[in-house]
Amino acid sequence: MAEAMDVSRLLRLARQFNCFYLHGLHRGECKPFIVEGHQVGLVRSDFLKHLSRYPEVFHVSGKCVELNPAFRDYRERTIKVADVLQKLKLEDCLSPLRGWRDECYAVSAPGYPDLFEMERSATCLFGIQKYGVTINGYVKHPTKGLCIWFQQRSNTKQTWPGKWDNMVGGGLSVGFGILETAVKEAAEEASVPPNLASTMKPVGCVSFYFESERGLFPNTEFIYDMELPIDFIPDNSDGEVQSFELLTISESLDMLFSPSFKTTSAPVVIDFLIRWGLITPDNEPNYAELVELLHVPLRSIYKLPFHKQENGRPDAESHYTNFTKL
Structure with missing residues (x-):
C-alpha cells in the first residue's frame, strides 16, 4: 500500500499511456504479425477470428499471423491486405474501421525498406508501429x-x-x-x-x-x-x-x-x-x-531475432516465446 501511495500523478499517467507495454491485458493472447520474415505488429485474439476467414491472405497458426509469403512485392501486399480490409469495413463488424480515413501508413520492419501500406484506421488492429x-x-x-x-x-x-x-x-x-x-x-x-x-x-x-x-x-x-x-x-x-x-x-x-x-x-x-x-x-x-516511459524501445520489441527452421522459414514459436518473456 505504501508503494502505491508513493507513485506520483505523473507516473500514474505515464503508466496509463503505456498500459500495454507494462501489463497488457491481452498480451499473452497476442500473436506476432509476420511479413517477409519480419515482425511488424501484433494481433489480438479478438481480431484473429476475422483474419482466419481469409487464409489465402493471412496464415493464422498457433503462434503467429503471417501475411502470405507468396506476395512478393510492396504493391501486391498492399492490394491483398486492402481487399480484406474493405470487406471487413463493409461488414461493419470492427469499430476502428468505422473511422476509415482513405489515408495509408507505411508498414516496415526496423532497418528494412517499407513492406506495404495499410489504411490508417486499421493499423491498431494489427499493432502496427x-x-x-x-x-x-x-x-x-x-x-x-x-x-x-x-x-x-x-x-x-x-x-x-x-x-x-x-x-x-x-x-x-x-x-x-x-x-x-x-x-x-x-x-x-x-x-x-x-x-x-x-x-x-x-x-x-x-x-x-x-x-x-x-x-x-x-x-x-x-x-x-x-x-x-x-x-x-x-x-x-x-x-x-x-x-x-x-x-x-x-x-x-x-x-x-x-x-x-x-x-x-x-x-x-x-x-x-x-x-x-x-x-x-x-x-x-x-x-x-x-x-x-517516454522512450519505450518499440523498435527493439519488434526486432527480436527469428530462429530459422530447416526450410529457411522463420521459427514463429521461438520468436513468440521470446516476445512474451519481455
Whole structure:
C-alpha cells in the first residue's frame, strides 16, 4: 500500500499511456504479425477470428499471423491486405474501421525498406508501429510567463472526439516526410503561416505503447517546439478542431490530469515540461521511471531475432516465446 501511495500523478499517467507495454491485458493472447520474415505488429485474439476467414491472405497458426509469403512485392501486399480490409469495413463488424480515413501508413520492419501500406484506421488492429509529428506552440507571456497552446478536437473526430490535445499533431502518411508533415499539419490545424512554421525546432521524440478497446497503439511522435508571438491566435482550417486555448504551466498541468485530455497526447506535454526544467528530479519523486516511459524501445520489441527452421522459414514459436518473456 505504501508503494502505491508513493507513485506520483505523473507516473500514474505515464503508466496509463503505456498500459500495454507494462501489463497488457491481452498480451499473452497476442500473436506476432509476420511479413517477409519480419515482425511488424501484433494481433489480438479478438481480431484473429476475422483474419482466419481469409487464409489465402493471412496464415493464422498457433503462434503467429503471417501475411502470405507468396506476395512478393510492396504493391501486391498492399492490394491483398486492402481487399480484406474493405470487406471487413463493409461488414461493419470492427469499430476502428468505422473511422476509415482513405489515408495509408507505411508498414516496415526496423532497418528494412517499407513492406506495404495499410489504411490508417486499421493499423491498431494489427499493432502496427505508427509515427506522427506533434508541435508544441508556446508563448513567453510578459505577465503569465511560459504558456502553451492546446486545441480541443472536433466532436466529429473519429477518435478522441471533443478531447483536449496538443496544438498541432498528425500521422506520417505514405509519401510525406517528417518536417513536411509538420508544416502541412500546422497550416491545416492552426493556420500557421510559412514564416512562423520555418521557426519550428526539432527537439526529439517520445514513444509509448497504449492499448484500448479499439486495439494496440505502439506510437512514436517526432516533436517540434515553436515559439509564437503573443498576438498570434491559432485558427483551424480543416474542420478537425473546435477551439484553441492558451494556458499557463499550472493550468496546463491541470488540463493534463483532466479526463477531458487525450491520454496519448500526454507524453508530449510531459516531455516539454521536462526539457524546460519544470519537471525535475527534485520535484518529481519518480523522475527516472517517468523519463524511461517516454522512450519505450518499440523498435527493439519488434526486432527480436527469428530462429530459422530447416526450410529457411522463420521459427514463429521461438520468436513468440521470446516476445512474451519481455
